[in-house]
Amino acid sequence: MDLRDSPDEAAFRTRVRSWLEGNLPAEPGPDWSRKIFDAGFAGLTWPEEYGGTGAPYSHQAIALEEFAKAGAPNHMNVIALGMAGPTIMVHGTEEQKQRYLPRMLSAEEIWCQGFSEPDAGSDLSAVRTRVEPRDDGFVVNGQKVWSSLAHLADFCILVGRSDPQSERHAGLTYVIVDMHAPGVEVRPLRQITGEAEFNEIFFSDVEVPAENLLGEIGGGWAVAMTTLLHERGTLGFALTGVLDAQVQRLIALAKERAADDPIIRDRVAREWVELQALKLTNYRSLATLMQTGIPGPEGSGSKLFWSEQNQRLTKLAMEILGGEDDGYWGYQQLRSRGNTIEAGTSEILRNIIAERVLGLPRSR
Numbered sequence: 001m002d003l004r005d006s007p008d009e010a011a012f013r014t015r016v017r018s019w020l021e022g023n024l025p026a027e028p029g030p031d032w033s034r035k036i037f038d039a040g041f042a043g044l045t046w047p048e049e050y051g052g053t054g055a056p057y058s059h060q061a062i063a064l065e066e067f068a069k070a071g072a073p074n075h076m077n078v079i080a081l082g083m084a085g086p087t088i089m090v091h092g093t094e095e096q097k098q099r100y101l102p103r104m105l106s107a108e109e110i111w112c113q114g115f116s117e118p119d120a121g122s123d124l125s126a127v128r129t130r131v132e133p134r135d136d137g138f139v140v141n142g143q144k145v146w147s148s149l150a151h152l153a154d155f156c157i158l159v160g161r162s163d164p165q166s167e168r169h170a171g172l173t174y175v176i177v178d179m180h181a182p183g184v185e186v187r188p189l190r191q192i193t194g195e196a197e198f199n200e201i202f203f204s205d206v207e208v209p210a211e212n213l214l215g216e217i218g219g220g221w222a223v224a225m226t227t228l229l230h231e232r233g234t235l236g237f238a239l240t241g242v243l244d245a246q247v248q249r250l251i252a253l254a255k256e257r258a259a260d261d262p263i264i265r266d267r268v269a270r271e272w273v274e275l276q277a278l279k280l281t282n283y284r285s286l287a288t289l290m291q292t293g294i295p296g297p298e299g300s301g302s303k304l305f306w307s308e309q310n311q312r313l314t315k316l317a318m319e320i321l322g323g324e325d326d327g328y329w330g331y332q333q334l335r336s337r338g339n340t341i342e343a344g345t346s347e348i349l350r351n352i353i354a355e356r357v358l359g360l361p362r363s364r
Ligand SMILES: Cc1cc2nc3c(=O)[nH]c(=O)nc-3n(C[C@H](O)[C@H](O)[C@H](O)COP(=O)(O)OP(=O)(O)OC[C@H]3O[C@@H](n4cnc5c(N)ncnc54)[C@H](O)[C@@H]3O)c2cc1C
Pocket: 112, 113, 114, 115, 116, 117, 118, 119, 120, 121, 122, 123, 145, 146, 147, 148, 149, 198, 338, 339, 341, 342, 343, 344, 345, 346, 347, 348, 351
């Protein structure tokens, strides 16, 4: 694979760079997301009829790299763009695609993900929230937890149990829930960073119309797997771009505070080397994606390495600072703790890599 930009990719990279130079926002939010959409940089790979630009995946990767390099915040509708949208594109009806996809890109409607429950995290097949089929749709009862953006969301992709007698992967149904419907209650959860990015959601007799079903009744597991593949598969580039910027910042800090310390020099060099390996692994995933259109299980490797490296390097930065909080690295270290839990814990990702990438026997 030739890793240099083609003439078309180079021209696109220049366009993104010069747009960012003139448009960097004072703060992230819906206005910035709208601006990204108006400039044609949201949903780059999505079909034009749904508000995208039908560009190749390489353009998406370039845009993510350049945004991260410029320190520009990403589009705020991360769950819509990375998970709900791609899932609707695969399993949704034409009406659903037209109704939801363009407004995800313009950030007119924000989405959250209602998968995890108090007793179902790594093992999603243990979900107990009821999605009870009725003549004209479904009634949802139960509780979800750790739902990022739920306090701002208009819609939720939710997996629940439609057959109360069923066990594990069978009897699950995947629906789109209107977060403004009667019976939906969102309670924010505060994280170690002091922010409240995620929430508990309580559903009490929430009515969901029949047209909000995604896939088949009882076929929710297959739909959920599409969501998870995209969650891990597309995360890599965005996050590696951010990590690249972090490594550059770490190098600057080491030059300023510990340039003569041979052990620190060694450890900083290791982080740079690991970053290069991660970038090359991402290019390999990109090649699979460009050939098949589906993210492969290798995305789990990128997510695992990225999240563990991010924790290691924020810890190293704090060591160089001698525990002093400069207002940046302290926050980054606290936030990095959640990275090895969200979108699959490190243990779960190692299981996936062992079984699905390396073909080792199943662990259970
Ligand atoms: C910042 C953040 C944002 C999140 N956003 C969302 C969201 O928007 N929507 C959503 O639905 N969820 C979200 N989550 C939840 C996340 O998906 C779960 O926390 C995660 O899947 C782990 O589940 P759990 O917390 O229930 O831990 P558990 O599954 O109870 O795991 C506890 C420990 O046991 C280990 N473990 C479990 N099973 C195995 C196994 N088979 N083999 C080896 N070890 C195992 C785990 O690795 C972990 O260390 C978010 C989490 C975080 C931290």
